[in-house]
Amino acid sequence: MKKKPPIYMALIKLALPLMFIQICQASLGLVDTLLAGQYHYRDLAAVGLASNIWTPIAILITGIMYALVPKFSAANGQQDPAAGAKLLALGKRNAALLSLFGFCLVQAFAFSAPYLIAAQDVAKISQNYLHVVAFAVPGLTYMVLYRFFNEGRGNMRPIALTGALLLVVNSALNLVLVNGYLGFPQLGGLGCGIATAITTYCALAGLIFLSRRSLRALGQPAAQAAPGEAQRLLVEGLPIGIALVLEVLALTALAFFASALGTKVVAAHQVAINIAMVVFMIPVAISSAATIQVSHYRGQSLPSESKRAGLAALTMATLYGAIMTGVILAFGQHIAPWFSDDPEVVALISSLILFIAMFQLVDAIQMVAAGILRGLEEFVKPLVTVLFVYWIVIIPISYFIGVKGWLVEQPNIEQIWLLLTCGLTFAALLLGAQSYLQLNKNLLNPELKTA
Known part of the structure; x- marks a missing residue:
């Protein structure tokens, strides 16, 4: 038998x-909440509400980019580095577009914060946080691209190490900037946003560095992409992004009910x-x-x-x-x-x-x-x-x-x-x-x- x-x-x-990676990413929000709450409950509320505004945008971008994972996997299974290089080039085009979209959308919500949040002292902190964290969106988008490149190839080590780096650097920067250690001014909730922006680009640099061998193996795309290929890839990923973001938006709505x-x-x-x-x-x-x-x-x-x-x-x-x-x-x-x-x-x-x-x-x-x-x-x-x-x-x-x-x-x-x-x-x-x-x-x- x-x-x-x-x-x-x-x-x-x-x-x-996957558990390690997911816990590291989820812990970023927990660290922001923990340190903002220890500083003042007003900053805790502001960072929480601002996070509920920009996190769905980040998840939407992640879902749209997720369409690359099975394609990278197929190219790797077929041992076709040219196809992988072409997909990466298409991913970079879409990442640039999604970065601009995400940055503008977060900034728009930042300007709208006083109209969305009833308590104006909380709204001001949320507004400043969002203005700063919008600059993290391009770094996050490209980090998602290189993460999915590695996932598609079954190479989890760079992602896991980057997740650990993300958590450590973000925690340290939050501790310093929120509370004003090492000679920095006390920034409260704003410090959480600055820490997120800096940490995102540190993690992106680390992920690209750890992926350098796989990236070199791709070489250059054998053929230029057709004009509509990048757009078709966006359309393929859009339903995934919408499905992911609906549940998060529901939690965001509950947060505003609580406000x-x-x-x-x-x-x-x-x-x-x-x-x-x-x-x-x-x-x-x-x-x-x-x-x-x-x-x-x-x-x-x-x-x-x-x-x-x-x-x-x-x-x-x-x-x-x-x-x-x-x-x-x-x-x-x-x-x-x-x-x-x-x-x-x-x-x-x-x-x-x-x-x-x-x-x-x-x-x-x-x-x-x-x-x-x-x-x-x-x-x-x-x-x-x-x-x-x-x-x-x-x-x-x-x-x-x-x-x-x-x-x-x-x-x-x-x-x-x-x-x-x-x-x-x-x-x-x-x-x-x-x-x-x-x-x-x-x-x-x-x-x-x-x-």
Whole structure:
């Protein structure tokens, strides 16, 4: 009898470097939040709101550029360096265009901050932060390009090392610039923006340096790109970017709902979101590994192994979610004082940490289920689920109950988070059922879709 492939080990081998990279990136926002909160809760609220404005723009750019990953992978698999060089040239053209688009959009939001944020002292800090962090967008865009170049070639080491560099440099610069150490003035929330801009270009330089051998192996493109090729690549990536950004925009909307409840409330909300995002990076890595493994076996016409890989990933997500729920319930209350010395803010953070614990299990399941569906080339179902759960259910109901106070005596942030937890549970049930049914359907009809 033929020995079955070690599904769990294959998933873990893929997921571990992705976990490290995702945690490093998510920790950047956590460091900003931690140091801004220790400086003043007003700066914490301002940096949090500004981050919720520019992060979706960065994610949109990342999603659009993601269309390069399978193309780099195909060129590498065919041992065609000229095709890889041509793709890199096209990526640079698009990166220049997206850099300009992102820079202008962030600056536009910076000028709009006083009209978007009710508390004008908070709005001023957010505005200054956004003016500075806009200069990070070009560096970030080119960093994404070289990251995806390495991912497409299966070369994770430069990305992992750059992720570590990003976290260390950003933490050090934040500490110095926010608090005014080493002779620098105290910049508060503005210091977070300056640190982000400087760190981005340091990481870009490091990533290019670590990728130099792979870049030299490409040589020069054998043929000039046709005029419309770069635009077609942008159009291919646009649906991916939109799908990624919709969920983030929903969290941004919830942050602005929280801002209507007061500066201390939005400060606590932002801390909770950043804690949740760091914990969430592990399911993101498992989801990416599931996509790779399910599509890998599907490409080899092994639908039974695709199903094994998908179910194994869901099992890993369930175990992780259950463990993290217990850990957060046991130790979460000790985290809140790290972010603020204001008793009211600490109390609010402590209450929201309970909700983070509540939705760990369902959040992990819905993320990994979406990854399985992507591996089966089902892109519409996760997108429709996100649209329905967030934008038709969670956002409207959160606004009317958590902000306007419908059906409750007093609107508060806990109601918004309770509704978020209920929505994530609904999404997990929908996506989990869809992924299981699609794995079984693939088992019965293993024919591949044409590219």
